[in-house]
Amino acid sequence: MASNISYTGIKCKCGIPCAHRTSWTLRNSGRKFITCKFYNRDSSMCGCGFFIWVDEDTTGWQRNIINDLLTENRSLKRELRYFVKQGKSLKKLQKRLMGRS
Numbered sequence: 110m111a112s113n114i115s116y117t118g119i120k121c122k123c124g125i126p127c128a129h130r131t132s133w134t135l136r137n138s139g140r141k142f143i144t145c146k147f148y149n150r151d152s153s154m155c156g157c158g159f160f161i162w163v164d165e166d167t168t169g170w171q172r173n174i175i176n177d178l179l180t181e182n183r184s185l186k187r188e189l190r191y192f193v194k195q196g197k198s199l200k201k202l203q204k205r206l207m208g209r210s
Contacts, residue, residue, distance in 0.1 A: 121145040121159035129163075138175040140164055 119127050127143040141164045147156025167175070 116143050116161070116163050119143060119161075122157035123147065123159075127159065133179065135176055136172070138167070138172060138179060140167065 116127070116129070121127050121144070123145055125146055128146045128148065129141065129143055130148075132138065132140045132142060140162060142160060142162050144161075145156030145159045147154060148160070149155075
């Protein structure tokens with residue numbers, strides 16, 4: 110579908126305005142879609158089941174790059190959490206050592 114089409118104000122079968130979302134699945138990373146506001150990917154709740162892609166499908170190489178970037182992003186977030194935890198441990202140790210002086 111053309112990207113210059115406005116999907117604002119479209120209502121699902123429930124009669125309420127649709128939610129604008131972005132897919133982060135391996136197959137459709139970064140793709141935009143509109144769906145029922147009651148859609149919940151983590152449960153079996155799909156509301157009325159209304160769903161429309163609002164952009165064109167990505168090519169294989171685009172999908173691979175997006176997925177590689179997402180994997181790297183997750184890895185960096187894990188590293189950051191690790192180093193934050195290590196920093197907190199060092200601060201606790203420093204306080205204990207300073208208290209012995």
